[in-house]
Amino acid sequence: MILSFEWLREFVGVSASPREFAEAMTMSGSKVEGYSHNADGISGIVACRVTEIEKHPQADKLLVCRADAGGGRTLQIVTGAKNLKVGDLVPCAQDGAALPGGVTIKRGELRGVMSEGMFCSIKELGLTKGDAPYAVEDGIMVLSEGGAPGDDVTKLLGLDNYSFEFEITSNRPDCLSVIGLAREASATFSLPLKLHVPAVNGSGGDINEVLTVEVPDSDLCPRYVGRVIKNVRIGPSPAWMRRRLSASGVRPINNIVDITNYVMLEYGQPMHAFDYSCLKGGKIVVRRAKDGETLHTLDGKERPLKPYMLVIADESSPTGVAGVMGGLESEITDKTTMIVFESANFSGASIRQTAIALGMRTDASGRFEKGLDPNMTVAAVNRACELVELLGAGEVINGVIDINHTKEWSRSVPLRHDRINALLGCDIPRGDMIKNLVTLGFEVEGDEVKVPSWRQDVETVADLAEEAARLYGYGRIPSTLAGGGAASTGLTLDQKREKLLTSAALALGYSEILTYSFISPSFYDKIGMDKDDILRDSVTILNPLGEDTSIMRTVSLPSMLEVLARNYNLRNSSVRLFEPAMVYRPVKGEKLPDERKILTLGAFGGGMDFFALKGDVEALLESLNVGPVDFKTETGHPSYHPGRCARIFSAGTPIGVLGQCHPGVVSGYGIDAEVFVAELDIPAVFSCILPERQYVPLPKYPGAERDIAVVCGEDVEAGSLLKCVRAAAGDILENCFVFDVYSGSQIEAGKKSVALKLCLRSSERTLTDAEADDAVKSALSALSSAFGAHLR
Numbered sequence: 197m198i199l200s201f202e203w204l205r206e207f208v209g210v211s212a213s214p215r216e217f218a219e220a221m222t223m224s225g226s227k228v229e230g231y232s233h234n235a236d237g238i239s240g241i242v243a244c245r246v247t248e249i250e251k252h253p254q255a256d257k258l259l260v261c262r263a264d265a266g267g268g269r270t271l272q273i274v275t276g277a278k279n280l281k282v283g284d285l286v287p288c289a290q291d292g293a294a295l296p297g298g299v300t301i302k303r304g305e306l307r308g309v310m311s312e313g314m315f316c317s318i319k320e321l322g323l324t325k326g327d328a329p330y331a332v333e334d335g336i337m338v339l340s341e342g343g344a345p346g347d348d349v350t351k352l353l354g355l356d357n358y359s360f361e362f363e364i365t366s367n368r369p370d371c372l373s374v375i376g377l378a379r380e381a382s383a384t385f386s387l388p389l390k391l392h393v394p395a396v397n398g399s400g401g402d403i404n405e406v407l408t409v410e411v412p413d414s415d416l417c418p419r420y421v422g423r424v425i426k427n428v429r430i431g432p433s434p435a436w437m438r439r440r441l442s443a444s445g446v447r448p449i450n451n452i453v454d455i456t457n458y459v460m461l462e463y464g465q466p467m468h469a470f471d472y473s474c475l476k477g478g479k480i481v482v483r484r485a486k487d488g489e490t491l492h493t494l495d496g497k498e499r500p501l502k503p504y505m506l507v508i509a510d511e512s513s514p515t516g517v518a519g520v521m522g523g524l525e526s527e528i529t530d531k532t533t534m535i536v537f538e539s540a541n542f543s544g545a546s547i548r549q550t551a552i553a554l555g556m557r558t559d560a561s562g563r564f565e566k567g568l569d570p571n572m573t574v575a576a577v578n579r580a581c582e583l584v585e586l587l588g589a590g591e592v593i594n595g596v597i598d599i600n601h602t603k604e605w606s607r608s609v610p611l612r613h614d615r616i617n618a619l620l621g622c623d624i625p626r627g628d629m630i631k632n633l634v635t636l637g638f639e640v641e642g643d644e645v646k647v648p649s650w651r652q653d654v655e656t657v658a659d660l661a662e663e664a665a666r667l668y669g670y671g672r673i674p675s676t677l678a679g680g681g682a683a684s685t686g687l688t689l690d691q692k693r694e695k696l697l698t699s700a701a702l703a704l705g706y707s708e709i710l711t712y713s714f715i716s717p718s719f720y721d722k723i724g725m726d727k728d729d730i731l732r733d734s735v736t737i738l739n740p741l742g743e744d745t746s747i748m749r750t751v752s753l754p755s756m757l758e759v760l761a762r763n764y765n766l767r768n769s770s771v772r773l774f775e776p777a778m779v780y781r782p783v784k785g786e787k788l789p790d791e792r793k794i795l796t797l798g799a800f801g802g803g804m805d806f807f808a809l810k811g812d813v814e815a816l817l818e819s820l821n822v823g824p825v826d827f828k829t830e831t832g833h834p835s836y837h838p839g840r841c842a843r844i845f846s847a848g849t850p851i852g853v854l855g856q857c858h859p860g861v862v863s864g865y866g867i868d869a870e871v872f873v874a875e876l877d878i879p880a881v882f883s884c885i886l887p888e889r890q891y892v893p894l895p896k897y898p899g900a901e902r903d904i905a906v907v908c909g910e911d912v913e914a915g916s917l918l919k920c921v922r923a924a925a926g927d928i929l930e931n932c933f934v935f936d937v938y939s940g941s942q943i944e945a946g947k948k949s950v951a952l953k954l955c956l957r958s959s960e961r962t963l964t965d966a967e968a969d970d971a972v973k974s975a976l977s978a979l980s981s982a983f984g985a986h987l988r
Contacts, residue, residue, distance in 0.1 A: 197372050200443035201358040203462075207378035208387050214358045217381075224384040225666040226371060227363040234443055235355035240293030240301070241316065243339055243347045244271060246284045254307040261315070263288060266346015274311035279335035286336050287316040287349040296322035316349075323353070326448035329432035341435050354439030367653040369566035373464030376650070383635040383667055394578040396592055397585060399426070403595035406472075407536060411482040414601040416506045417518065419541040420482055421573040422597045423581055424472065426534050428452065428590040437587075451589045452528050452535060455580050465539055465568065465576035466560035468508075470515060472534035474526040477511035480536070482518065482599075489514055492524040493556070505550045506542060519547040519564040520556050535590070539577035541570035541602070569650040570602045605649040609660055611640060616661040622673045624664055632667040633660070693820060693882055694776060697795060700819035704812050706774040706797065711755035713778055714745040719754035722864050724834035735780050735789050748789070752777035753835055756798040756873060757857070761865040770802030776878065795881075797854075797874040800867070806840045806856055809872045813844065813854055816876070822884050823847050827854075827915050835861055836873075844876070846884035852876035899930060899957035900968045904976065908985035910939065910948050917950055917979060924978035925971045928963060931955040949988050 201217070204210065210217060218228040244263035252258035252274065261273045261280065271288060280286070289295060290313045291303040299320075303312045314320075315336045318328050323337075331337045343352040350356050362377065370376040375391065382389035403424050411417050432438075433454040441448050446457050456467040472478070485501035491514045492498050499517065501507060506518040516522040519542040528535065544567045551561040574596065581592045611633075613626045630640045638654075639646040647654045654660065665673065687695070698708065720732050734747040749755065755777060763771045774797045780789040795816075799809065810827065817825055827842040830853060841855030854874035862871050908917070914934045921932050936951035943949050954975065956968050979985040 197362045197364050197377070198443075198445040199360045199362060199374065199377055200440050201360065202354075202443070203374050203440045204378055204381060207375065207390050208381045208385070209390075210381055210385055210387065212385065214360075218360060220384050221360075221362075221377075221381065223666075223670060224380065225662075226377060226380045226384075229361045229363050231358055231360040234357045234359060235350040237294060237296045237298070238321065238350055238355065240291075241287050241289050241295075241321070241349040242266065243285050243343045243345055243349055243352060244273075244288040244315075245345045246280055246282055246286060249280060249282055252307060252309060254309070258307065260309055264345040265290070266344065269346075271312045272310060273313055273315055274306040274309055275315050275336065277315060277317075277336040279332045279338070280315070284336075285339040285343055285345070287321065287339065289314045289316055289320075295320055321349075321353070324447065327353075327438055327442055329438075329448075354435060354443075357439070357443050359443050359445075366566050369563060369568055370464060370650040372563055372566070374462045376464055379637060383632060386635070389635075394575060394582040396578050396581045398594040399591035401426070401593040401595075403593050403597055406593065407475075407478050407480065407597060409480045409482070409597045409599055411599045411601070413482060413484050413506060414599075416484070416543045416546045417482045417540060418543075418600075418602045419570040419573050420480075420597075420599040421539045421577050422480065423537045423577050423595075424534065424593045425537065425581070425584055425590040426593055428533050428535055429588065430528070430530050430532060431589070434587060450528070451587050452532070452584075455583045455587070455589070456537070458583065459576050459580045460560070460563075463572055463576045463579060464563060465572045466519065466563050467576060467580060468516065468522050468538045468560075469528055470508075470522070470526045470536040470538065471528055471532045472536050473532070474515065475510045475536065476513075479511045480538075481509045481511065482540070483507065483509060485514060491515075491517060493517065493521045494524055494527055495521065495556075496524065499554050499556075502553065504546070505553070506546055508538065517550060517554065517556070518542055520551050520554065520558055520561045537577050537580050539573040539580070541568055541573055544568075567652065569652070570600075571605060571649045574598060607647040607652075607655070608644045609647060609654065609657060611643050611645045611660065612657050615657055616664055619658065619661045620665050620673055621676050622665075622668070624668050628668065629664045633663060636663060636667075638663075690882060693885070694793075694878070696819060697816060697878070698774075698776065700816050701774045701795075701797070704772075704815060706772040706799075706812075709756075709759050709773050709775045711759060711775060711777065712745065713748055713780065714740070715747060715749045715754055716744040717747055719749070720751075722861065723751070723753050723757070724858055724861050725751075726834060731781070733782055735782055748780035749777075750779055750781050752779055752794045752796040752875060753873060756796045757861070757865050757867075757871070760798050760800065760871060761867055764800070764867045764869065768801075770800075770804075772799040772802070772804070773797070793878040795852075795874075795876040795878050797876075798871065799873075800869045800871045804872050805870075806854075806872065809854055809874055810842070813852075813874050813876070817846070817881065820881065821886050821889050822851075822881060823886050825851075826919070827913075829913060830855070834858065846881075849880060849884055850877075851880040851884060895957055895959065897958060897960075897962045899955055900963050900965075902954045902956065902968060902972045903935075903951060904954065904972060905936070905949050905951040905988040906976070906979055906985040907943060907947050907949050907988050908979070908983050910946055912948075912950075912983050912985070914950055917952065917983065917985070920978050920982050921952060921954065921975045924974045925954060925956075926974065928956050928958050928967065928971055929954060930957045943988075950985075 214231050218231055222228050244265045246261055246263050248262040250260045252260050258274055258276050263271050265271045289301040293301045301314050318331045318337045330340050364371045407424050411420050430450050433448055433451045438448040444461050448454050452469050456469050460466050484503055485505045485507045487503050489501045490498050507514040508516040508518050515526045542564050544565045547561050547564040551557050584590050617623055637648040731750040734750050736747055740746040777794050777796050779792050779794055782789045823846050826845045830841040830843045831838045833841050837856040837858055844852040852875050857871040857873055918932055932954050935953050939948040
């Protein structure tokens, strides 16, 4: 909502500076996004009276003018305009003057003749034909609405004003109006509110003789009010109305259209004017559209209508989309002589549904969507008729048609003074509380507060507490600590674990990414997912942005590969990325899907291979104190290389998968490199975290190391060998790991050599060679029995 400061002061005598006004209104609950002076970028322009006009001695298309600039000053101006005559009062940019767009005017010679400034057109002043309908668009602007030589042109044109942009929340549609914001300003600054009751004289006649209104669909139109104007005279609006509309961000058009826009801004009630000659049978029917009906709207487009849409029709066809936009055929033109003013209240949900379906979000629909006060309709239409009489734009036929299906508004909320102070944690005097509520338009009778019809957002004592707090001043409410029984507001255990996991990934050199949770169904094909895979069953978005964002992902791999491909195309040679990505998997018999977070790692280049990624995954799990981790070969995953993929388990619980992406999948993303990815199910990982880390003191006694190399089948996993050694070597085995794997000419076909290092130590004594050798013998015996492995 853009508010003209000058317009506001008609209702409230605010004397605060623009900055003070913006800060006070924001602190009282009406947030000001920003403000600007209507003459920003314009300075040094004065009104000048043309006294002489001569031809330029050196140029046939130029004129040399002399003009009275006031105060006894005469300026010589060289111009090419042809619309000037002696006696015209024109805007003149003097030497050093500034124009919109950062243009600065300097005196100088034009073809040998000194010019001490420049006469200005409406375009050069940043104005439009609507702002100055009397002006010539391709010539110098002639000031025809008063003024004298030397006057500041910004004041003559009404640009000496400020405009404020307010952010209005959806529960306060009453503030989408000058009166609504004036009421807030009155309460904020403790100033009287001067409201005006529209008075219409009328010109005789009876509206019921020329117009009938029917509202068969009263559920979508609780109230419809209409008045008729005859002998309409279309023309420009007066300067004061044009200035206020422009300052409010609305382009002036003509007196009738400007009146409807003026009332909408002043009262917050959208209005529409129909050309009466286009209403067949002098009849208005507010009904749902019929199947197959279409309408040419004011923007020149033909709109297909659906049966759930509310339209304003005559006896045969629609003439406008209710609450959104009027029809082209009933548009006000220069030939219009009789009009119907419409002021109605429509269902906000219906208007929003229609506006979205037709792609026609308008200023009017935005107001109706939020829910307007139906009691405002009559006052708004009377104000429009009052302006018609004030501007001499027509004659108002007596009578008002008011089809009212609303219930009489009545709502009271108990004024629980102690409860409000308890909620706020302060001590606002009851008298101050009542005074502020009355200023906002509430009525207080004893311990009951009667809520005005324009404040339908106020329903409970908590709502009254909000009103009391914002006018009392948030800054005056003391800060207090929460009581001992208050719940903790810190991070949950899982949130702390996620932060730890993120920190560990960053420490390993991975960069965090953020991708959309919605993807295209074709992404499943790109990662080679089987046609009958249960993970293809996805949550479908009802109103997707497009086919590429039509479902919620069930796996995170496609999103990671998209980002890796983008980085590869940007010629990044080494990339390491991670994302805690949310996936959504439908649950049979449940309305809501299973939402799980998957930690996805993706990398290529920079020496990355299967074992490097495996080491990174082990480091991440170690940072969380996840229990013993096993890696088992996976050959059937369609997205991964069949010989370089492993499932990850902890204490028998599957927690993820890692490996090299299948070359076919990678080529489909346009990546000519080996890509390695890991997917960790975060809830499953968290379920495998050990209760707490155990403190182990530094060893007192020296350890012993033994290296063994065993020959076993190529299909035997190194992890299985390690698990067997740990079980057989006894308590003195401190650690065991693989440090070499060899297969070649010195090893028989189908076999491989795995070199293991056994770290042995006792916490009670120094080990003897015999004890160390016995542990190694036990390990070799177990390896022989389990895998047929023998010492190389």
